[in-house]
Amino acid sequence: MAVMSSGAVLSQEEILSSVKTVAQGLEALKAEHQQILIGLASSVDSIKKESGDASFVEQKAQIITKSVESLELGIGEAQVSNISCRSEYFASSTYVLPGK
Numbered sequence: 553m554a555v556m557s558s559g560a561v562l563s564q565e566e567i568l569s570s571v572k573t574v575a576q577g578l579e580a581l582k583a584e585h586q587q588i589l590i591g592l593a594s595s596v597d598s599i600k601k602e603s604g605d606a607s608f609v610e611q612k613a614q615i616i617t618k619s620v621e622s623l624e625l626g627i628g629e630a631q632v633s634n635i636s637c638r639s640e641y642f643a644s645s646t647y648v649l650p651g652k
Contacts, residue, residue, distance in 0.1 A: 568637050575630035582623040589616050 562570070592613040599606040 564637055568634060571630050571634045571637065575627055575634065578623050578627045578630065582620055582627065585616050585620045585623065589613060589620070592616065 592609055595609050596606045596613065599609060
């Protein structure tokens, strides 16, 4: 169990559910960022074809790329937390095998 700053106590199942929800939100945000990158790449190509300066759009793409990397890190951490919580949950559970 975990105690939140509000004093509420969360069970392992509630923690697992929260971690899963956060991971899903990060995955959705990552997908949105990847779509933005696709749009920016298209813009850079169009600007360069017209012999324009695409440096501003390229800077935006670099920022979004860094953001995607941070999201991937957060997703990885959520997955590790989920595995850790599951391991603790199952380690603390008692199993009785049928016929034993």
